Amino acid sequence: MNIAVIGTGYVGLVSGVCYAELGNHVICVDKEKDKIRVLQEGGIPIYEPGLKQLADHNRELGRLQFTFDTLEAVRQSDVVIIAVGTPPGPRGEADLQYIEAAAREIGDAMNGYKVVVVKSTVPVGTNEKVQQIVRSRTDQVFDIASVPEFLREGSAVRDTLYPDRIVIGAESPQAVELLKQLHQSLTPEIIVTDIRSAEMIKYASNAFLATKISFINEIANICEKVGADVTEVATGMGLDHRIGPHFLQAGIGYGGSCFPKDTKALIQIAGNADYDFKLLKSVVEVNRQQRFGIIDKLIATIGPMQRMEGKKVGVWGLAFKPDTDDVREAPALDIVQTLIEHGAIPKVYDPVAMDNFRSVLDHPSIHWCRSALEAAEEAEAICLLTEWKEFKQTDFKAVEQVMLRPLLIDGRNIFGPQHFKDTQFLYYSVGRPAFGQGHGAMQTLMG
Ligand SMILES: NC(=O)C1=CN([C@@H]2O[C@H](COP(=O)(O)OP(=O)(O)OC[C@H]3O[C@@H](n4cnc5c(N)ncnc54)[C@H](O)[C@@H]3O)[C@@H](O)[C@H]2O)C=CC1
Numbered sequence: 001m002n003i004a005v006i007g008t009g010y011v012g013l014v015s016g017v018c019y020a021e022l023g024n025h026v027i028c029v030d031k032e033k034d035k036i037r038v039l040q041e042g043g044i045p046i047y048e049p050g051l052k053q054l055a056d057h058n059r060e061l062g063r064l065q066f067t068f069d070t071l072e073a074v075r076q077s078d079v080v081i082i083a084v085g086t087p088p089g090p091r092g093e094a095d096l097q098y099i100e101a102a103a104r105e106i107g108d109a110m111n112g113y114k115v116v117v118v119k120s121t122v123p124v125g126t127n128e129k130v131q132q133i134v135r136s137r138t139d140q141v142f143d144i145a146s147v148p149e150f151l152r153e154g155s156a157v158r159d160t161l162y163p164d165r166i167v168i169g170a171e172s173p174q175a176v177e178l179l180k181q182l183h184q185s186l187t188p189e190i191i192v193t194d195i196r197s198a199e200m201i202k203y204a205s206n207a208f209l210a211t212k213i214s215f216i217n218e219i220a221n222i223c224e225k226v227g228a229d230v231t232e233v234a235t236g237m238g239l240d241h242r243i244g245p246h247f248l249q250a251g252i253g254y255g256g257s258c259f260p261k262d263t264k265a266l267i268q269i270a271g272n273a274d275y276d277f278k279l280l281k282s283v284v285e286v287n288r289q290q291r292f293g294i295i296d297k298l299i300a301t302i303g304p305m306q307r308m309e310g311k312k313v314g315v316w317g318l319a320f321k322p323d324t325d326d327v328r329e330a331p332a333l334d335i336v337q338t339l340i341e342h343g344a345i346p347k348v349y350d351p352v353a354m355d356n357f358r359s360v361l362d363h364p365s366i367h368w369c370r371s372a373l374e375a376a377e378e379a380e381a382i383c384l385l386t387e388w389k390e391f392k393q394t395d396f397k398a399v400e401q402v403m404l405r406p407l408l409i410d411g412r413n414i415f416g417p418q419h420f421k422d423t424q425f426l427y428y429s430v431g432r433p434a435f436g437q438g439h440g441a442m443q444t445l446m447g
């Protein structure tokens with residue numbers, strides 16, 4: 001099949017590469033000329049494990065091309081996939097300007113029957129808008145379909161090639177047939193539904209996953225107060241098949257380009273339909289607060305924030321999750337900002353997200369470190385904010401030697417007592433008992 005992907009961001013690039021891997025001829029389009037130039041020269045503008053190898057393989061086979069010429073890409077295609085951004089507007093609603101612009105460009109380029117697929121996450125009714133825009137600019141016959149994307153950053157290639165399900169929202173049998181054919185080798189779980197339900201499946205899925213995270217984070221907060229261990233609680237809950245083990249990792253809350261944006265957008269969608277989505281509003285509020293638990297623990301151990309002036313705090317991990325360089329809505333942004341506001345000196349280190357972080361939050365107080373050990377040097381505490389694999393292999397005896405005070409506040413619950421054997425470390429995590437010398441300091445926090 002000939003496929004044009006409009007928007008070569010995260011989703012457009014990963015799905016374009018994967019559609020090529022399935023044997024299709026794919027042309028990825030983007031407005032950002034620098035991005036397209038990097039891709040044309042064989043580079044990959046995002047950090048995503050496995051993506052470069054797969055892209056190189058398909059480039060070599062001539063099945064994958066990159067251009068900023070929408071007209072030509074659309075003309076050569078049977079299926080046109082819209083994968084442009086839908087960022088939050090001022091009230092949290094999805095900003096559809098890029099979707100509408102893409103629809104206009106597709107309408108102007110139509111030269112025969114095509115299926116126009118919306119892969120971006122869009123509010124219910126948007127596909128119909130896209131249909132109207134395209135129809136207003138061409139007499140050619142076309143169909144519209146919603147095929148939402150469920151990939152996760154950091155495991156995007158695997159998620160795309162081995163999805164749990166494919167959702168196809170379409171009315172026309174011809175479009176359904178074409179899209180089933182396109183996805184049939186990926187999974188037998190292909191759900192065909194109406195367009196509005198497909199649009200809602202995407203938001204409901206993200207909102208539910210976000211709810212699971214905020215739920216377990218509240219359980220973790222209670223565990224801290226009553227002396228239980230949230231990882232044990234999550235294991236015990238997760239073995240119930242009706243609950244399942246996934247997305248029950250307590251920590252400093254969710255970040256990223258989608259959960260924060262999509263939960264707020266669904267609250268708006270509900271509000272526009274005169275429905276007050278109380279549960280989801282609480283999920284968002286719990287998540288907003290959760291990251292500051294790290295700061296509360298710093299205060300409980302080091303002392304009030306006014307005593308942070310001039311003190312060095314190591315920050316391990318800046319990305320919103322491991323295996324990505326994405327820092328959009330990363331809890332690290334608020335935590336580092338709060339440290340700066342209180343006069344502390346954040347010594348930050350992330351294996352891949354340093355440049356992206358610096359482009360969003362650059363401040364003379366921040367020390368940019370080249371290793372986890374360097375970030376620990378002369379620090380009063382280390383805050384672990386992203387569970388990168390390299391942090392899991394830390395030699396805490398070596399770290400203890402360089403710190404002013406051996407204190408670790410783990411925002412992702414990745415360590416246990418065995419990691420700190422023969423050290424003086426004080427260790428605090430989220431929803432688990434603290435341990436180490438003198439953790440009585442924590443009693444005030446735990447109530
Ligand atoms: N990032 C993720 O992990 C996931 C994102 N999504 C959804 O997919 C959509 C895209 O997300 P991302 O890929 O993260 O966005 P992004 O912001 O990384 O990329 C969007 C790209 O579209 C380009 N663009 C905008 N208008 C264009 C036009 N008219 N023609 C050509 N290119 C144009 C931009 O230059 C940009 O490169 C969003 O709706 C998002 O919610 C869905 C699942 C996963």
Ligand SMILES: O=C(O)[C@H]1O[C@H](OP(=O)(O)OP(=O)(O)OC[C@H]2O[C@@H](n3ccc(=O)[nH]c3=O)[C@H](O)[C@@H]2O)[C@H](O)[C@@H](O)[C@@H]1O
Pocket residue numbers: 121149150151152153154206209213246247248249250251252253254255256257258259320321
């Ligand atoms: O619509 C989207 O963009 C995507 O959003 C999420 O994917 P992503 O944001 O890439 O990453 P996740 O693995 O879901 O993690 C999101 C955040 O939740 C946090 N998280 C996740 C799981 C958990 O148990 N606890 C937890 O705090 C992570 O640290 C991270 O900050 C969804 O998992 C994807 O299915 C969806 O396609």
